[in-house]
Amino acid sequence: MGMQLPEGIQVLERGWLSSNHIVFLDPELPTVVDTGYGSERAKTLVLIQAALGGQPLRRIINTHLHSDHAGGNAVLKAHYPDCQIVIPPGLQDAVTVWDEARLSYTATGQHCERFMHDAVLTVPGTLRLGANEWQVLPAAGHDHDMVMLWCDALGILISADALWEKGFGIIFSELVGEPGFGRQQATLALIEQLAPKLVIPGHGAPFTDVQAALATANSRIEWLMDDPKRNADNAIKALLAFKLMAHQRLSLADIAQLIRQSQIFNTVVHDHYPHDAAELSERFAHQLVKVGAATRDGDDLVLKS
Numbered sequence: 328m329g330m331q332l333p334e335g336i337q338v339l340e341r342g343w344l345s346s347n348h349i350v351f352l353d354p355e356l357p358t359v360v361d362t363g364y365g366s367e368r369a370k371t372l373v374l375i376q377a378a379l380g381g382q383p384l385r386r387i388i389n390t391h392l393h394s395d396h397a398g399g400n401a402v403l404k405a406h407y408p409d410c411q412i413v414i415p416p417g418l419q420d421a422v423t424v425w426d427e428a429r430l431s432y433t434a435t436g437q438h439c440e441r442f443m444h445d446a447v448l449t450v451p452g453t454l455r456l457g458a459n460e461w462q463v464l465p466a467a468g469h470d471h472d473m474v475m476l477w478c479d480a481l482g483i484l485i486s487a488d489a490l491w492e493k494g495f496g497i498i499f500s501e502l503v504g505e506p507g508f509g510r511q512q513a514t515l516a517l518i519e520q521l522a523p524k525l526v527i528p529g530h531g532a533p534f535t536d537v538q539a540a541l542a543t544a545n546s547r548i549e550w551l552m553d554d555p556k557r558n559a560d561n562a563i564k565a566l567l568a569f570k571l572m573a574h575q576r577l578s579l580a581d582i583a584q585l586i587r588q589s590q591i592f593n594t595v596v597h598d599h600y601p602h603d604a605a606e607l608s609e610r611f612a613h614q615l616v617k618v619g620a621a622t623r624d625g626d627d628l629v630l631k632s
C-alpha cells in the first residue's frame with residue numbers, strides 16, 4: 328500500500344457486506360469508526376476485541392448510518408456498556424424513535440439492529456482520535472448526512488463511501504428524484520483540495536494513489552450524470568449483490584419479492600423498467616451472473632465465493 332499506518336491506528340478490512348472498522352488504540356478513549364453489517368456482528372466483535380488487546384471499547388463513531396456501517400453498534404454496546412455511540416447530525420431524531428424508513432433500512436430492504444446514540448458530531452468540527460486531532464467534514468452525495476474524517480498532521484482521510492479506490496457509493500437521493508450528483512462532485516472537490524497522502528475507504532484496502540482514485544471517481548460521476556438510468560442499474564445490482572452476500576443464495580422468487588417490497592426497487596423500477604417483477608428478477612439475476620457476482624443453480628442465484 329506504499330505508506331504504513333501510524334502506530335495506534337488499525338484498519339480492520341472487511342468486504343462489501345460489512346464496512347471496514349478503523350480502530351484507534353488510545354489508553355483513555357479506545358475508539359472504532361464504523362461497525363459493519365448486523366449479520367456479521369459476531370465476527371465484528373471478535374475482530375475489534377482482538378485489535379483492542381483487552382482494553383474496553385469506549386467510543387463508536389459512525390460516518391453514516393447505513394446498515395453496513397452501523398450494524399455492529401448494538402452488539403458492541405451490549406458487550407461494552409460504557410461505550411458511547413456518536414453519530415453525524417441529521418438523523419438523530421430518526422434514531423431516537425427508530426424510524427426505519429428515514430434511516431434507509433426500509434428503502435434498501437436491509438436490517439440494522441436498534442441502537443441508541445449518546446452524542447452527535449459537529450460538522451464541520453474537530454475531535455481527538457488517538458494521538459491526533461481530526462476534522463469532521465461533510466461528505467454529501469452517497470448519503471447527504473455522511474461525514475469524512477481528516478487528519479491534516481498525518482495526511483490521512485477516512486473517506487467512508489465518498490471515495491473508494493475504484494468509485495464511490497450509490498447516489499441514493501437521485502433514485503428518488505433529489506439532487507445528489509452535484510453534491511458528490513463537491514465532496515470529491517473537497518477531497519482533492521485536502522490532497523490526502525493516504526485514504527482509508529469504507530470498503531476495500533487503504534490506498535495512496537489518491538489522484539488516480541479521484542480521476543476514476545470524477546469520470547464515473549460524469550458517466551452517471553449523462554444517463555441517470557446507470558445510477559439506477561448500479562443501485563439495483565448493488566442492493567441485490569448485498570442481499571446475496573447476506574444470504575449466500577437467493578431464489579428468483581426472493582428477488583421478485585424484494586422488487587415488490589423495497590421502496591428503492593419500487594421507485595427505480597417504476598421509473599426505468601417494465602413493471603413485471605418476475606421478468607425483472609430474471610433480468611437482474613442474469614446481470615449478476617454476467618458480472619461474475621453469482622452463479623446460477625436452477626431458479627437460485629448462489630454467491631460466488
Ligand SMILES: [Zn+2]
Nearest residue numbers: 393470488496
Ligand atoms: Zn453507505
